[in-house]
Every structure is written in C-alpha cells, then in structure tokens.
Amino acid sequence: MRVLIKHVAINKRCLDILIVDGKIAKIARGIEVPADEEINAHGATAIPGLIDVHVHFREPGLTYKETIETGSHAAAHGGFTTVMTMPNVKPVVDTAEKVRHQVLLNQESSLVKIGQFGALSADLVGVGAADLQKMADAGAMAFSNDGHGVQDAQTMLEAMKAARQADRVISAHLEDDSLIQGGVMNAGPQAKRLDLPGMTGLSESTQLARDLVMAQATGVKYHIAHISTKESVAQVRLAKQMGLAVTAEVSPHHLFLDDSMIETDDPMFKMNPPLRSRADRLALIAGLLDGTIDMIATDHAPHSAEEKSGSMNDCSFGIVGLETALPLVYTRFVKSGLVDLDTVLDWMVRRPKQVFNLVSAGELRVGDAADIALVDFIHPYKINPAEFESKGKNTPFTGQEVYGKVLKTLVDGHLVYQAKKE
Incomplete structure (x- = not known):
C-alpha cells in the first residue's frame, strides 16, 4: 500500500x-x-502524531461518559496517534487477566494506538501492591492508581520495587486524603469568596516528598501525573539535580488557567488537581520551559452533561482535553513567540515516547x-464543544479563539x- x-x-x-x-x-x-x-x-x-500519556476512555463500565471508539475519534481529531489509557474503568484493570482483556478491547475498538496502564493495587485503593510483573507480561506498559493517591507508604514502596523489576514506569496521582477535607477547588481567597471548600496544595506536595525518598531508595522510574503546585515543581527540580529517574507531566488547563479566573461557581472549572494560584501556574510554565517538567498530557476526563452541571460542590471532577490541547498550546506558546513548534513537539511527542518507551509511535522520520x-x-x-468527537463536552475553553x-x-x-x- x-x-x-x-x-x-x-x-x-x-x-x-x-x-x-x-x-x-x-x-x-x-x-x-x-x-x-x-x-x-x-x-x-505536517507534524508527527501527538502522544498523550494520560487519558480516560471509560470502557468498560462507564461508557455513557466515553467509549474506546469515541475516545479514539477524539484523539484523532486532536492530532493524537498514540495515547495511554488509565486503569480506573469498571472493573479496574488490576490483574493480568484484566490487562489482557483490556488490551484486546483497545485493539478492537480504537482508531489510534493505545498503551494500557495497570493498577498499582487492587481496585486502586487496596493495601499491598498488585502483581505488577504478571500485568507487565500481559501487556501493561506502565502502572498508576490515577484518581486516587496511594495512602499506604508500604504499598507504594512494594509497587516501586515491583515496577523497577518489571522495568515499567509508575505514574503517581499525588493526593493525601487526610488533607483534602472535602475540597472542590484550590484553597485560597477565591474559594473563600465563592464560599466553596478549598483543597490545599499540601495534599500533593507532601505525598510527593514521601514518594521521592522511596524513588531514590528503589531506583524506580517515577513519573508525576498532572503536577500542579510550585512546591511540587521545586521538589522535582531538586530530585533531577540529585540524579533520580523522575519525570513529570503538566496538563494544558494548569498552564493556562488558575483559580483567579474562576469568577462563579462553575462546574466546568472543577478538576483534580484543581486549578491552583497564579503563582503556581507561572511556576508550572517556568518548570516546563527549563526542563523540570518533561511533557504535556491532557488528563482527558469526559463526563455526562448531568454530571457537569449545578454547583462545584456536587458535580464530577474532570475536563476533556484531547481536542483542545494542540491549539491551546500552539496559540499560547508558539503564536505568542514564547517557544517554537519543535519545542512543543518535544513536549507532546518525543519526551512521552522516550519516557514511556512507546516504540511503535512515529516521529516523522524515514523508516518510522x-x-x-x-x-x-x-x-x-473558535473552540466549540458541539464539534468534539468525544462524548464529553466538559471544557471551560468554549469560545476561545x-x-x-x-x-x-x-x-x-x-x-x-x-x-x-x-
């Protein structure tokens, strides 16, 4: 052909x-x-097909939000040709048998290439690491408990040792539940003005500090999902200076939005981690520019219209991103003159491919x-959710040129x- x-x-x-x-x-x-x-x-x-190492396609079990088919259509619409899907479907992808089933389902239903995450522990919240080696042998390309922070340090330590043995990356959702206290947006003046419960950034940065000590002890390839605070950026910068095998991703919404922009109790602005302060956002941009943060990933999280309506107190966390990531990043960073297109392709193709060993992804070179x-x-x-291929229309970027x-x-x-x- x-x-x-x-x-x-x-x-x-x-x-x-x-x-x-x-x-x-x-x-x-x-x-x-x-x-x-x-x-x-x-x-x-012509650009190489983009790579997103953090998406939620919701199948099986939550297909009213998204399916592998609709999610892959959204990816293709956004210029993504390889994505990595998280294990928090129903049932959770936490055994070798479930990995094999999910990989086959991905292959049958997707227009794009999918790398599958396996769960670190049973049902994402269990104590004790799952059998990561068997899941890796069955086709799991990395491991994460995304959607839940690993609360038990011994479980994370076991998972790190097993991931190191299996030569797989751990992608950490950092969230200390004891510090959340029912928060629905970033703790700060804006949360107080809107009379909404705040979520402190300490929930992320304290768990990161714990994990980095264990990552140093185990030598695991440790990746931070959706980094959001200036304290976390500083810790990653130091960890890299110390020679740890640590990488990080940042989502477009954390680069281009902050809590000062939440003017009303608007469910489209509710995501986890939440939009942080302007100082956090600027630290994320600085970290991306200086290489502390390695890549951009969307955390594409589709929900139904009903789930993203009403008050932030009651609606679901999450934002779709596959169909807006490239234009937002290009417009804000390249069109403004901050970086060139090739730098964007480092963040959205080359580094994701390298860190997660995605050998099947092409880079627009002869032989690829x-x-x-x-x-x-x-x-x-103008961004118009009615034109999205995703079932999810939940974005605060509607109407932006x-x-x-x-x-x-x-x-x-x-x-x-x-x-x-x-």
Missing part, C-alpha cells in the same frame, strides 16, 4: 511524504511515483511509522480523521 502526501509544510519547506506499507519511505520535494492513495495537503503543516497530523496553523477558529486546527490524521499511513469541509 502506497500513500503519497503532496504539498506539506515541514520546517517551512514545501515537501511530499511517501508512505509504503505504513512506514515513511521518503520525505522530499516533488516525489512523483504511482500511489494507491494521494492526499493533497494544500500547504498544511507513518503517524502524521496535518494541521492548519494559519487560520483562527485558537490556531492549530487538525485537518487530517494518519495512523500507520491510514487516514483516521478528516475535518469536515466548511
């Missing part, structure tokens, strides 16, 4: 891409060969898998998304 993509922009040059049997065979100007399919990019920019997104970075458009509309997405050379003609 030969696919020829004509007239794409790569590093500001107009080039063609020849794909043979799912791999990039040639990138050059004026390729003229017979092809089974020819795509005219009309000058759109033809995982490619064609993007219009020229014309602005952005650049970076994905026109086409290919996985292993197969067209899996094409924007509707206007």
